[in-house]
Amino acid sequence: MIVNSNVFFIKGLKRNSIYVYRYFGVKRFSYAGSVVRRIYDYYCGGAKNLYCEYLRFYRKEFSSYKSFLIGKYNLFEEEAEKLLSKRLYCKELSSTPDTHVRNFLEYDNMKKAIMSFLGDDVDES
Numbered sequence: 702m703i704v705n706s707n708v709f710f711i712k713g714l715k716r717n718s719i720y721v722y723r724y725f726g727v728k729r730f731s732y733a734g735s736v737v738r739r740i741y742d743y744y745c746g747g748a749k750n751l752y753c754e755y756l757r758f759y760r761k762e763f764s765s766y767k768s769f770l771i772g773k774y775n776l777f778e779e780e781a782e783k784l785l786s787k788r789l790y791c792k793e794l795s796s797t798p799d800t801h802v803r804n805f806l807e808y809d810n811m812k813k814a815i816m817s818f819l820g821d822d823v824d825e826s
Contacts, residue, residue, distance in 0.1 A: 702784065702819075706795035707774060708744050709751075710819045711786045716745070724818055743802040744819060748790040 702709045710716070721741045727733040755769045763769040770781040774791070794803075805811045 702780065703794075704774070704776060704780070706793055708748075708792045708794060708819065709774075709784055710745065710748075710790055711784070712745075712748075712750075712788050712790045713820075716818075716820075721818070725814065740802055740805065740815060743794075744792065744815070745790070746792070748792040751789045751791050752787040 718738070718741055721737055722729050722734055725733075725737045727737050751770070751774075752766060755763070755766050759769050759773065763772055767778075767781050767785055770776050770784065770789075771778060776784070805815065
C-alpha cells in the first residue's frame, strides 16, 4: 500500500530478494534480473520494521501500536486495521534517487505486478 510517499508492506518469509526473481520469472544475472532487482531495492530495500520502531521509540508516547500507525504515519483507521501486523515494514520514497523505476508504474501490467508483489489488492477498475 502506498500512502503519500511511504510504501507499507507486510514482509513474509517469501518476500525477499531471492524470491523476487522467481516471482517475476527472470534469471538472476540477466538484464531483466537487474531491472527486477532495482525495482525490489526501490520499494523494499532499507525498509524499517514499524513494530520494532514502535517498541523502541514510541511505546511511551502512543497507547497502542494501532494508534502509533494512525498518529505517526497519518493512516486512516481502516488502513491501520488492514496493516496491523508485527511484520509491517515501511520505506519512504521521497528521498529515493532512482526516478526511472517510478516510470514503471505508468504501465498498467507492471503496476499490477508490483502492487501484487507488495501484497496490495489490485482493483480491476
